[in-house]
Amino acid sequence: MPVSKCLAMLAKQRPPLHKRINNMNVDSTQKVSLIEGLANTDVIHMRFPHLTSNPPRKTFAKSMALLGSGAIADTYNWDTVYAIKFPDANIGLAKEGATPKDFSTSADGATASGTFNPWQLSGGAGILLHMTIPIDKGNTVYQNTTYPMDGAVATIELELKALAGVSGNNGTPNDVIPDATKPVSVTNLTNVPGDPSFIVKAVMSGLIEKWLTDNLVDFKHAFSTVTLNETADKDQFQWMKPTGLGWAVSAQGSLADNVFGMLCMTEKRAVPNSMQISPNAIPSGQRAGFLIAQDRVLEKLVKPGVNSLFEGSVVGDFEVVNDGTMLRNVNTVYMDPVKLGAGTYKPKLEPGHFQLTLEANEIKMELIKAEVDFSPGIKIMMDYTAFSSMELALNSKGEQIIVYKEASAPIIDHNVEVAAWVTWATVAASVLAAVATLGFGSWAKTAIERVVIRVIAVVIVLIVGELIANIGTIITAVAEGEKDKIPPVTLMVASATDPIVWPDSKNFLITSAGLNVSMQFGGNPQFS
Numbered sequence: 001m002p003v004s005k006c007l008a009m010l011a012k013q014r015p016p017l018h019k020r021i022n023n024m025n026v027d028s029t030q031k032v033s034l035i036e037g038l039a040n041t042d043v044i045h046m047r048f049p050h051l052t053s054n055p056p057r058k059t060f061a062k063s064m065a066l067l068g069s070g071a072i073a074d075t076y077n078w079d080t081v082y083a084i085k086f087p088d089a090n091i092g093l094a095k096e097g098a099t100p101k102d103f104s105t106s107a108d109g110a111t112a113s114g115t116f117n118p119w120q121l122s123g124g125a126g127i128l129l130h131m132t133i134p135i136d137k138g139n140t141v142y143q144n145t146t147y148p149m150d151g152a153v154a155t156i157e158l159e160l161k162a163l164a165g166v167s168g169n170n171g172t173p174n175d176v177i178p179d180a181t182k183p184v185s186v187t188n189l190t191n192v193p194g195d196p197s198f199i200v201k202a203v204m205s206g207l208i209e210k211w212l213t214d215n216l217v218d219f220k221h222a223f224s225t226v227t228l229n230e231t232a233d234k235d236q237f238q239w240m241k242p243t244g245l246g247w248a249v250s251a252q253g254s255l256a257d258n259v260f261g262m263l264c265m266t267e268k269r270a271v272p273n274s275m276q277i278s279p280n281a282i283p284s285g286q287r288a289g290f291l292i293a294q295d296r297v298l299e300k301l302v303k304p305g306v307n308s309l310f311e312g313s314v315v316g317d318f319e320v321v322n323d324g325t326m327l328r329n330v331n332t333v334y335m336d337p338v339k340l341g342a343g344t345y346k347p348k349l350e351p352g353h354f355q356l357t358l359e360a361n362e363i364k365m366e367l368i369k370a371e372v373d374f375s376p377g378i379k380i381m382m383d384y385t386a387f388s389s390m391e392l393a394l395n396s397k398g399e400q401i402i403v404y405k406e407a408s409a410p411i412i413d414h415n416v417e418v419a420a421w422v423t424w425a426t427v428a429a430s431v432l433a434a435v436a437t438l439g440f441g442s443w444a445k446t447a448i449e450r451v452v453i454r455v456i457a458v459v460i461v462l463i464v465g466e467l468i469a470n471i472g473t474i475i476t477a478v479a480e481g482e483k484d485k486i487p488p489v490t491l492m493v494a495s496a497t498d499p500i501v502w503p504d505s506k507n508f509l510i511t512s513a514g515l516n517v518s519m520q521f522g523g524n525p526q527f528s
Contacts, residue, residue, distance in 0.1 A: 071280050071516075072278070072280060072360065072516055072517040073278045073280045073281050073283075073289070073291055073516040073517060073518050073520050074278050074517055074518065075263075075278075075291050075292075075293040075294075075518050076263075076272065076274065076276050076277070076278070077272040077274075077293070078246065078263040078264060078265060078272060078293065079264055079265050079266045079267075079269065079292070079293050079296050080240070080242070080263075080264045080266065080290070080291060080292055080293070080296070080496060081261050081262070081263055081264070081277060081278075081281055081289075081290070081291040081518075082261055082262045082264070082288070082289075082290050082291075082497055082500045082508075083259050083260065083261030083262075083277060083281035083282050083288060083289045083290075083291075084259075084260055084261065084282075084287075084288045084502060084525060085256065085257065085258065085259060085260070085282065085287065085288070086121045086122075086251075086255050086256070086258040086259075086260060087255070087256055088287070088288070088502070088505075088525070088527050089121050089223065089260045089502070090120045090121055091503065091504055091527055091528075092221065092223075092502070092503025092504055093118055093119055093120055093121070093221060094118045094120075095118075095503070095504070098118065098119075098221045098503075099116065099118050099119040099133075099219065099221060100116060100119075100215065100218060100219060101115055101116055102114065102115045102116065103115075103116065103138070103208070103211045103215070104211070105207050105208075105210050105211040105214065106207070107206065107207060107210050109142075109143075110140065110141060110142045110143075110203050110207060111140070111141045111207070112138065112139070112140040112141075112149070112204060112207035112208065112211070113138060113139070114135050114136070114137050114138015114139065114149055114150075115135070115136045115137050115138065116133055116134065116135060116136060117134040117135075117136045118134075119131050119132065119133050119134075120132050120134075121249070121258070121260060122155060122251075122255065123249075123251035123255075123258065124157070124249040124251055125249065125250065125251060125276075126248050126249070126274070126275055126276045127159050127160070127246075127247070127248060127275045128157055128158075128159065128249075129157070129158055129159065129160060129249055130155055130156070130157055130187070130251070131155070131156050131158065132153050132154070132155050132156075133153065133154040133155075133156060133208070134151075134152075134153050135149045135150065135151065135152045135153070135154065136150070136151075137149075137150050138150065138152070140200070140203060140204045140207060142200060142203050147192075147193075147194070147196050147200055147204070148193045148194065149192065149193070149204065150193055151191050151193060152189060152190070152191050152192045152193070152204070153189070153190050153191050154186050154188070154189050154205070154208050155186070155187050155188040155189075155190075156184060156185065156186050156187065156208075156209075156212060157184065157185050157187050158178050158179070158182065158184040158185075158212075158216070159178070159179045159182040160176050160177065160178055160179055160223060160247050161176065161177055161178070161179040163176075163226070163228065163244070163245040163246075171227045171228070171229060171230035171231065171499075172227065172228050172229055173225050173226070173227045174225065174226050174227070174228060174245065175220075175222035175224075175225050176222060176223045176224045176225070176226060176245075176247055176262070177219070177220060177221065177222055177223070178216055178219050180216045180217040180219075183213075184209065184212045184213055184216055185209055186205040186206075186208050186209045186212070189201050189204055189205045189208075192204065221503075222503065223247075223260070223503075224247075224262055224500060224501065224502055224503075225500075225501045226242060226245050226262055226264070226499055226500050226501075227242070227499040227500075227501075228242050228243055228244070228245060228499070229241070229242075229243055230242075230499050232495055233495065234465045234491070234495070236462070236465040237465060237491070237492055237495040237496070238267075239266055239267055239296075239300050240266060240492065240495050240496040241266060241495070241496075241499060242264035242265070242266060242499050242500070243264075243265060243266055243267060243268045243269070244264065244265035244266075244268070244269070244270075244271040245262065245263070245264055245265075245271075246262075246263035246264075246271060246272075246275040247260075247261065247262055247263060247275060248260075248261060248263060248275045248276050248277035249261075249277065250276070250277050250278065250279040250281075252279045253279070257279075259277055259278075259279055259281050259282060260277075261277045261281055261289075262500050263275055263277065264500075266296075278291075280516065281520075282522065283512050283514075283516070283520055283522035285522075286511055286512055286522030286523065286524075287511075287522075287523070287524045287525070288508065288522070288523050288524060288525050289520060289521065289522055289523070290493065290496065290497055290508065290520070290521040290523060291518040291519070291520055291521075292496075292518055292519040293324070293518055294324050294325055294358050294517060294518060295320060295323070295324020295325070296324075297358060297459075297518070297519045298320045298324060298325075298326070298327045298356070298358065299320050299324070300462065301458075301459045301462045301463060301519070302327055302356065302455065302458060302459060302462075303315060303318055303320060303327055304458075304462060305458035305461060305462060305471060306318050306327065306356070306455070306458060307333075308454070308458065308471055309451050309454045309455065309458070310329075310333040310334055310335060310349075310354075311333075311334045311335070311336060311337070311346065312334060313329075313331075313333045313334070316330075316331075317329055317330060317331040317333055318330065318354075322357075325357060325358060326355055326356065326357045327355070327356040327357075328351075328352050328354060328355045328356070329349060329351055329352065329353065329354040330351050330352075331351055332348055332349065332350055332351060333348070333349050333354060334346040334347070334348050334349075335347040335348070335349070335370065335451070336450075338372070343374075345372045345373065345374065346372075347370045347371060347372050347382070348370070348371050348372075349367060349368070349369075349370055349371070350369070350371070352368075353367065353368040353369055353370070354366070354367060354368075355368065356455065358515060358517065360515070360516070360517060361389060361407075361514060361515045361516055362387050362388065362389045362407040362408075362515060363387070363388050363389060363390075363407075363455065363456075363515065364385065364386075364387055365385070365386045365387075365388070365451070365452055365455060366383075366384070366385045366386075367382065367383065367384040367385075367451075368383055369381050369382070369383060370382040370383075370384065374416075376422075377418060377419035377421060377422040378416060378417070378418050378419070378422065379416065379417040380414070380416055381414070381415050381416070381417060382412075382413070382414050383411075383412070383413040383414075384410060384411070384412055384413075385410060385411040385412075386410045386449070386451075386452045387406070387407040387408045387410070388404060388405065388406055388407055388452050388455070388456060389405045389406075389407045389514060389515055390402050390403065390404065390405060390456060390459070390513060390514060390515065391403060391405050391512075391513060391514055392489075392510065392511070392512050392513040392514075393483060394483070395483040395484045395486065395488070396483070396484050397484070399488035399490070400488055400489055400490055400510050400513075401460075401483055401486040401487070401488055401489060402456075402459070402460050402463060402486070402489050402513055403478070403481070403483065403486065404452075404453055404456040404457075404478050404479075406452075410449075450475075450479070453475060453478050453479045454471070454475055456478055457471055457474045457475040457478045458471065460474055460478065460486060460487070460489075461474055463489050463492045464487040464488065464489055464491060464492060465491055465492060473485065474486060474487070489510065489513070490510060493508060493510055493521055493523075494507060494508065497523075502525055502527070504527050504528045505525040505526060505527050505528075506525065506526035506528075507525075507526065508521075508523045508524070508525050509523055509524045509525075509526060510522070510523045511523050511524055
């Protein structure tokens with residue numbers, strides 16, 4: 001109904017309000033709806049349909065589909081993950097001298113000897129690594145009969161040595177090599193010439209397994225070399241440096257897509273009990289992937305600067321909750337002042353009413369009942385949910401930067417709370433008319449969008465190692481799309497990935513960036 005008619009109706013009411021007013025919803029421009037006034041309540045709520053927006057959530061469906069498909073890239077409680085594909089891991093194994101070249105062993109009157117071709121990663125799960133060992137030339141002698149082994153392929157299962165953590169602060173390089181203290185087994189033997197009997201093949205497998213058990217300590221190939229407890233060049237990146245190490249494989253597809261990765265903990269945080277890696281750790285179409293866990297993103301890339309979004313707040317006004325998936329305010333915080341009618345107001349958010357969540361591939365930011373004390377007895381309330389994301393872009397120099405991307409249109413709702421003690425007959429129509437017509441809706445959209453952009457700017461500032469004091473310039477650059485004023489992102493990623501060296505690789509060159517539950521960077525380690 002029109003504002004004037006609404007006021008006329010309310011003017012006839014005398015506090016306390018003793019009847020319920022329901023279902024007086026209208027949707028014409030600049031009209032007011034009485035939501036309801038409950039018996040014995042002190043407040044009546046009024047909504048403004050023309051300031052309400054609840055557009056279809058296309059990206060929500062996409063995010064839920066992503067979650068439902070299992071295509072997310074979780075770190076499984078590790079702080080960071082650096083993953084490559086099996087073919088790249090096999091590059092180093094193919095080098096001369098990387099794997100043992102010959103074997104000779106005996107047991108229970110049987111003997112086996114021969115030469116190997118380079119060993120290769122072939123599968124596995126978690127900490128169990130499968131490798132194929134091609135036998136170039138060889139034979140087994142069993143019960144006075146010689147059985148050729150030329151061209152046979154043994155598949156073995158072994159574990160690599162995991163490092164929970166190393167003391168010291170000067171940086172300790174650690175080679176990730178097979179763990180000779182753990183059992184090694186032959187799980188399959190194929191392509192044996194002449195297709196001998198099951199017993200003969202079992203003898204061959206047993207002899208190879210015995211040789212592996214006796215000689216695995218001589219398998220010195222480092223699948224990766226990881227420096228623990230290194231001191232960062234910039235203090236802002238110290239939290240990225242590995243202090244504890246694990247590893248894992250995931251072989252759920254073809255050999256070309258199987259994943260091998262280093263799992264890292266930072267800041268001497270406890271190493272998880274299990275070691276596993278997501279099959280989606282590497283973004284589709286990319287050569288390698290680097291993940292930062294959800295809780296680390298919120299704790300290290302959002303929380304340290306989120307207070308700059310609100311007037312007079314401090315970092316301690318916010319906490320990370322819900323198993324590291326949400327950042328919320330624990331104290332009342334105030335948004336930028338807004339001029340409304342003849343007055344200036346500071347919308348406030350009570351504890352828990354600012355919530356920032358990482359959901360699949362987007363950032364969800366909620367302002368719940370952002371409150372403006374418009375006049376005695378009258379409060380303007382606003383609910384606002386924004387959805388944003390980030391992506392990789394290039395500036396004019398070809399440098400890699402992170403830019404803001406709106407994931408979908410926001411969800412907006414407004415209402416006014418009017419205390420029952422207000423003498424309605426004396427309330428000028430202009431009071432409520434101002435709420436509906438003097439730009440509160442447009443201001444709200446602009447103000448909240450500014451907060452969303454500031455969130456992305458905070459992440460960018462902390463990713464690139466800038467000081468929070470410089471955030472104003474970056475906010476403007478992000479908002480206006482001025483790519484040349486956004487600092488490049490390469491330094492942080494280099495600081496995080498440089499401690500992990502794959503054989504025959506160079507620096508990690510970023511090729512994509514975004515959210516996939518974790519913060520996920522695609523890249524190229526530039527294998528030779």
